[in-house]
Amino acid sequence: MLRYALIACVLMLLGTYQVRAQSLETYFATAAENNPGLQSRYKSFEAALQRVPQVSSLPDPTFSFGYFISPVETRLGPQKAKFSLSQMFPWFGTLKAKEDAASLTAEAKFQEFVDARNQLYYKVAAAYFPLYKLNEWKQIEKENIEILNSYKDIATRNFENGKGAMVDVLRVDIMLKDASTSLDILNKEEKPLLTTFNKLLNRPADEKVDIKVVANTDSLREHVRKDSLMAQHPMLKRLELLRQSSEAAETAARKSGYPKLGLGLDYVAVGERTDMQVEDSGQDVIMPMVSVTIPIFRKKYNAAVKEAQLKQESLALQKEEFTNNLISKYESVWFDINKQEQLISLYDQQIDETRRALKLLTTAYSNSGKEFEEVLRMQQEILKYEKKKAAAISKYKTAVARMEYVLGAL
Numbered sequence: 001m002l003r004y005a006l007i008a009c010v011l012m013l014l015g016t017y018q019v020r021a022q023s024l025e026t027y028f029a030t031a032a033e034n035n036p037g038l039q040s041r042y043k044s045f046e047a048a049l050q051r052v053p054q055v056s057s058l059p060d061p062t063f064s065f066g067y068f069i070s071p072v073e074t075r076l077g078p079q080k081a082k083f084s085l086s087q088m089f090p091w092f093g094t095l096k097a098k099e100d101a102a103s104l105t106a107e108a109k110f111q112e113f114v115d116a117r118n119q120l121y122y123k124v125a126a127a128y129f130p131l132y133k134l135n136e137w138k139q140i141e142k143e144n145i146e147i148l149n150s151y152k153d154i155a156t157r158n159f160e161n162g163k164g165a166m167v168d169v170l171r172v173d174i175m176l177k178d179a180s181t182s183l184d185i186l187n188k189e190e191k192p193l194l195t196t197f198n199k200l201l202n203r204p205a206d207e208k209v210d211i212k213v214v215a216n217t218d219s220l221r222e223h224v225r226k227d228s229l230m231a232q233h234p235m236l237k238r239l240e241l242l243r244q245s246s247e248a249a250e251t252a253a254r255k256s257g258y259p260k261l262g263l264g265l266d267y268v269a270v271g272e273r274t275d276m277q278v279e280d281s282g283q284d285v286i287m288p289m290v291s292v293t294i295p296i297f298r299k300k301y302n303a304a305v306k307e308a309q310l311k312q313e314s315l316a317l318q319k320e321e322f323t324n325n326l327i328s329k330y331e332s333v334w335f336d337i338n339k340q341e342q343l344i345s346l347y348d349q350q351i352d353e354t355r356r357a358l359k360l361l362t363t364a365y366s367n368s369g370k371e372f373e374e375v376l377r378m379q380q381e382i383l384k385y386e387k388k389k390a391a392a393i394s395k396y397k398t399a400v401a402r403m404e405y406v407l408g409a410l
Contacts (some may be wrong), residue, residue, distance in 0.1 A: 023212040024128055027201060031124050032117060034202040041116040048106040056099035061087040062264075071271065077282045078271045086264030086289065090255070097252035104245035111238035118234065118405050120200065125401035127197040129394040132213045134190055136390035141183040144383050148176050151379070154365070155372060164365075168372040175376060215393050217341050233326060233408030239319040243312050250308035257301030262291035326406060333403045340396035347389035354382050 032038060064084040071078030152172040158164030195205040265288055272282030295301065358378040365375050 023210045024125065027124055027128065027209075028121050030203075031120055031201045035120055035200065036202060038113070038116055038120050041113040045106065045109040045113050048102075048109040051102040052099055052106065055102045056095050058090075058095070059088050061085060074270065076270050076278060077273045079268050079285075080271050081269040083267040083269075084264060086262055086291070088260050088262045088291075088293075090260050091258035092255075094252055094255040094258075097248050097255060101245045101248035101252060104241050104248060108238045108241040108245065111234040111241060114234040115238070115408075118408065122401050122405040124197070124200050126398050127193070127200060128209075128211070129213065129397045129401075131190075131193050131197060131209055132211050132397075133390050133394035134186060134193060135211055136393075137387055138183060138186045140383060140386045140390070141179055141186065144379070145176065145179045145183070147379060148172055148179060151372075151375065152176070158365075158372075163368065164372060171373065171376055175380070213393070213397065217344060217396060233406075235322060236319060236326075236408075239315050239322065243315040243319070246308050246311040246315065250305055250312070253301060253304035253308055256304065257295050257298065259295060260293040262289075262293075264289040264291065329406050330403070333399055333406055336399040337396065337403060340392045340399060343392040344389060344396060347385045347392060350385045351382060351389065354378060354385065358382060 062085070064082075066082040066084075068079055068081065071080055073079075152169060155164055155168040155172055159166055159169060191206075194207075194209060197209055198205050198207050265286065268285035268287070270282055270284050358375065361371060361375045361378055364370070365372050
């Protein structure tokens, strides 16, 4: 039990999440320590461990006492009381098989806990990266407002100098109102996102979250660790452990159908004869006993064996189905990772080229006062691509976190 506890603590507090910001690792540890759902899973594992000594122990010995209301007269004297002590022993190996079945079931419960921990880490990551996107969008809108204000100053000067039209100033005002409204909406969106994240960590909903995300794509080789799906995922391990537990239960069921041996001892208290002198008069009687159960009613034993066999077949099919689903999820998530990678690369290029075009248009407008509408349109194009890039990075990081969960490598 101590070994399991130590393993669980290490898994809960450390994890093996790769290429992640340190602050997110800290949040993983906090979630593992505080999340009531995960704590419940671990308690369930500890409860399963308590089954092991229950099934591997001998049945309680039987002690009985009898008092002769009317003493039974014997040659040595009247029998006054009788004491009996007996112990039944199951067939050889039965208790070991039951212990193995319970131990394997407990290990399966531990794998359930590991999977719950991995799911929790993925949920934390899936709630963390939208906060990154929100912060990026807020910063982009603030910068957009600053740029639009500078454009308004340029448009106003050009209008005053006779180079531009008043409509250019009005266009900027309209866009500034849109930007201010968008920023206000983003500020209001922060509360539900913070609540979702903080409640996964079981802490106050409005507690501040430190966002540290490296805005790049992780180096993942195509179909990396795909083969490890069959070896690492805790739910596959759980199904295999349950199958092995059913094998041990089958062995225990077979052995339960064999005779059980009982050993006992009877002690009879005998009083002394008063009517005549007899050698060994009043000597108590000690009688060892051996008993054997005769398991002639076979239906229950055969049914228990059949039940264990059917469970093994069911678990084998469940494992096959789960493996197929894992492979499908893997391919889907891998596609999403590649898709977001390509989009991030595209948005980087679009932002660079649009900024160069905007610089040329801004210079031309400053000199001629013409094509201001195109300047504003180009600025909004940059805003659009920057937001799309931030969203793609958030989706990419979330997809990588999901891939880690699918691989069972969290």
